[in-house]
Amino acid sequence: MRFVWRLHRLAWDVSGGRLGRRAAGLPVLELVTKGHKSGERRSILINYIATPTGPAIAGSNAGAPYDPAWAKNLRANPQARMRVEGRWSEVKARFLESEEWDRVWGQFTEQGGYADYARTAGRRIPLVVLEQDLR
Numbered sequence: 001m002r003f004v005w006r007l008h009r010l011a012w013d014v015s016g017g018r019l020g021r022r023a024a025g026l027p028v029l030e031l032v033t034k035g036h037k038s039g040e041r042r043s044i045l046i047n048y049i050a051t052p053t054g055p056a057i058a059g060s061n062a063g064a065p066y067d068p069a070w071a072k073n074l075r076a077n078p079q080a081r082m083r084v085e086g087r088w089s090e091v092k093a094r095f096l097e098s099e100e101w102d103r104v105w106g107q108f109t110e111q112g113g114y115a116d117y118a119r120t121a122g123r124r125i126p127l128v129v130l131e132q133d134l135r
Contacts, residue, residue: 026111029055030083031130035069036076044070049107054091054131055084056104063120071126082130091130101127 026047033042048055059071074080074093082091096104104127108114118125 027055027084029057029130031057031070032081032083033070033073034077034079036073042070042073044068046070047111048130049104049111051104051129053094054129055082056096056107056127056129058105058108058114058117059126059128060114060117060121063117065121065123067123067126071128074128079133080130090133092133093128094131096127096129104129 026049028045029048031044031046033044034040035042046057048057050056059067061068075095078093080091080093081088083089105114105125108125108127114125
């Protein structure tokens with residue numbers, strides 16, 4: 001799987017985010033966060049679900065028992081950048097709670113795989129909406 005994601009990343013980078021816009025049946029965005037320990041820029045490609053307030057991403061970490069580094073980074077500093085369909089924008093991360101989490105989680109599980117990730121991980125998967133940062 002890592003090899004597939006590396007090929008995906010290569011296509012994404014070479015095309016400026018125009019190739020590789022979908023993976024595993026979902027759209028993909030590039031998220032750039034600031035490392036919570038190092039302060040260095042960290043970039044990942046991640047699937048998302050469109051919501052009325054912005055793309056929602058799931059910290060499933062492929063079923064690992066711990067949250068992904070990007071979630072820790074966004075908790076420490078919610079300001080980030082994202083590239084969707086080749087366009088960059090500044091965003092602010094908002095972690096979902098209660099009914100909103102339930103609704104968006106339902107959308108992720110309908111797309112497949114995410115319910116299995118949650119069972120394997122044995123933890124509540126963090127869900128984050130990336131809202132336009134209009135500062």
